[in-house]
Amino acid sequence: MNRLEKIESEQESETAPAPVIDSLAPIRDMVSACIQCGTCTGSCPNAFAMDLTPRQLWYNVIRGEKETIFHSKTFSLCSVCYYCTLRCPRGLPLTDAMSALKQIAAKENLAPYKKSVRFYKSFMESVRRHGRVREMEFMTLYFMVMKNPLLPFRFAPLGMKLMSKGKVSVELPSKGSGTLEAIFRKVEELENS
Amino acid sequence: MGELGAELVEIEDWTCCGASAAEATSYLLSLSLPACILAKAEKMDDTSQILVPCSACYLNLKKVEEISRNNIELLNKINTVLQEENLHLQGKMKVRHLLDILARDIGPAKIFANLKSPLTGLNIAPYYGCQCLRPYSVFDDPEEPRSMEPVIEAVGAKIHPWDMGGRCCGASHMTTKPDVALELVAAILKAAKGADAIVTVCPMCQMNLEAYQKKISGMSGEDLSMTILYLPQFLGLALGLSEQDLRMDLNLSITKAFRDKLNRTQISADIHR
The missing domain is CATH 3.40.50.11810 (Rossmann fold)
Structure with missing residues (x-):
C-alpha cells in the first residue's frame, strides 16, 4: 500500500484514543500557568468561528478533557498569527500549543479534522517526493484522498487563472526522486521510538 | 536587489521549508526541513546571511536558527535526522527577512x-x-x-x-x-x-x-x-x-x-x- 492510499484508508477515529491522554501532558505543561484572563480570545482573528474560545480550550487542556478538546474545531482554526503568544501576560507559548494539538489530530487521524489533516498530508507527500511542492500534484493528491467529486470545481477558476499565467506547471503526480525520503523516514523513526 | 547594489546567490538544491503543513503534522519534521536548507547554506563560501522573501519560510528558518543557538539537545536531534543526507547544522547562518534587508541594510x-x-x-x-x-x-x-x-x-x-x-x-x-x-x-x-x-x-x-x-x-x-x-x-x-x-x-x-x-x-x- 502506498502512502497516499494510507492517508485515505487510515482508520479514522471518532473518539480521542487512549494514547492521547499521554500526548496531552506536554501541552498541559505549556499552558498550566494560564490565569484564564481571555487575552488570547480577544486577540484571536478566528475566534468568531470557534466553538470553544481559546481561553476555554486551555481550561479543558488543563483539566485533561480530551473528548471536549478533540471534538472542538478550535485548534484547527488557528492560523498561526502569534497574536495570542505575543500578548499572553503569562508569556505562554499558546500558538505552539495549538500546533501540538494539530499534530495529535494528524497523528491519530481524528475524523473531525479530516479536511485539514488530508490537506497538510497531501502537501507533505509532494514535498517528500520532489523536495519542493508541486502545486498541481499536491492538489490532485488532496482531491483524490477527499473523494469529493465536486471539490475540484471550487478551485477550478483560480487553477485555470494560475495555469494560464504559467504560475503552476501542469504535472501529474509522479514518484519523484525521493529527495527528502531519507529525512522523512528518519523523523518517523525517531518520533515512533 | 541588483538595482540597489546587492548580489543574491541561490542556495544549490534548496528544498521546501515545510510551510505551515509540516508543523501541523510533525514537530520534528517542521524543524528538520528548514534545518536542511540552513545546513546547505552554511556550506556556501562567503555567505553568512540568508535572505528569505516569504514570511512563513522566514519564520520556519528563524525558529531553527534560534534553536541552534539556545537548545543543544534539540539541535543534536535535528542533526541526527540531517545525517541521513550527510548534512550537519552548526548554526552560523543569520536568517533575514526581505523587508529587514530593504528597510535597514x-x-x-x-x-x-x-x-x-x-x-x-x-x-x-x-x-x-x-x-x-x-x-x-x-x-x-x-x-x-x-x-x-x-x-x-x-x-x-x-x-x-x-x-x-x-x-x-x-x-x-x-x-x-x-x-x-x-x-x-x-x-x-x-x-x-x-x-x-x-x-x-x-x-x-x-x-x-x-x-x-x-x-x-x-x-x-x-x-x-x-x-x-x-x-x-x-x-x-x-x-x-x-x-x-x-x-x-x-x-x-x-x-x-x-x-x-x-x-x-x-x-x-x-x-x-
Whole structure:
C-alpha cells in the first residue's frame, strides 16, 4: 500500500484514543500557568468561528478533557498569527500549543479534522517526493484522498487563472526522486521510538 | 536587489521549508526541513546571511536558527535526522527577512538615491501580515509595524493610514476553511479602501489578498477590488524597471484605476525631468 492510499484508508477515529491522554501532558505543561484572563480570545482573528474560545480550550487542556478538546474545531482554526503568544501576560507559548494539538489530530487521524489533516498530508507527500511542492500534484493528491467529486470545481477558476499565467506547471503526480525520503523516514523513526 | 547594489546567490538544491503543513503534522519534521536548507547554506563560501522573501519560510528558518543557538539537545536531534543526507547544522547562518534587508541594510536613502521615476501621488497601504513580525520581533514593532513606511516614502508615495498592516490573511485556511479566511481578507480589503494599492512582503499573503477579490466583493455587496503588489515590484517601478522586468503580468489583481494613475504619475515625472 502506498502512502497516499494510507492517508485515505487510515482508520479514522471518532473518539480521542487512549494514547492521547499521554500526548496531552506536554501541552498541559505549556499552558498550566494560564490565569484564564481571555487575552488570547480577544486577540484571536478566528475566534468568531470557534466553538470553544481559546481561553476555554486551555481550561479543558488543563483539566485533561480530551473528548471536549478533540471534538472542538478550535485548534484547527488557528492560523498561526502569534497574536495570542505575543500578548499572553503569562508569556505562554499558546500558538505552539495549538500546533501540538494539530499534530495529535494528524497523528491519530481524528475524523473531525479530516479536511485539514488530508490537506497538510497531501502537501507533505509532494514535498517528500520532489523536495519542493508541486502545486498541481499536491492538489490532485488532496482531491483524490477527499473523494469529493465536486471539490475540484471550487478551485477550478483560480487553477485555470494560475495555469494560464504559467504560475503552476501542469504535472501529474509522479514518484519523484525521493529527495527528502531519507529525512522523512528518519523523523518517523525517531518520533515512533 | 541588483538595482540597489546587492548580489543574491541561490542556495544549490534548496528544498521546501515545510510551510505551515509540516508543523501541523510533525514537530520534528517542521524543524528538520528548514534545518536542511540552513545546513546547505552554511556550506556556501562567503555567505553568512540568508535572505528569505516569504514570511512563513522566514519564520520556519528563524525558529531553527534560534534553536541552534539556545537548545543543544534539540539541535543534536535535528542533526541526527540531517545525517541521513550527510548534512550537519552548526548554526552560523543569520536568517533575514526581505523587508529587514530593504528597510535597514539598504535603507531609504539608498533607494532614494537610485530613484528614476518617483511615484508621487500614490497612496499605499503597507501590509506586513503575521510571521515576519511575530513571535520574533527582530526589525519592527509586532503590534504596530512601521518599517515599510520610510521605504515607501523614499519613492515619493504616501502611506494610507490604517491599522490592518499586521493582521492575519488566513493563510492556508483559504483552502480548507474558506468561509473564515474570506472574512479576514474582506476586513483587510475594506480597510484599504481609499488606497491605490496594498503592498505585501509575503507571497502567501499576496495570493490570499489578490486571488479572491471578486468573490469577496460579491459577499460584501461592494466593490473591493484593489491592486496588490509585492514590495520589490512596487520599488522596482520607481527604480525604472519595466513592468515586464517586474513580471507584473503574473499579478492577479492590478486595477485599471491603478494603471491609469501610475501612467499619469510617470508622465508627469518625465515632464519634470
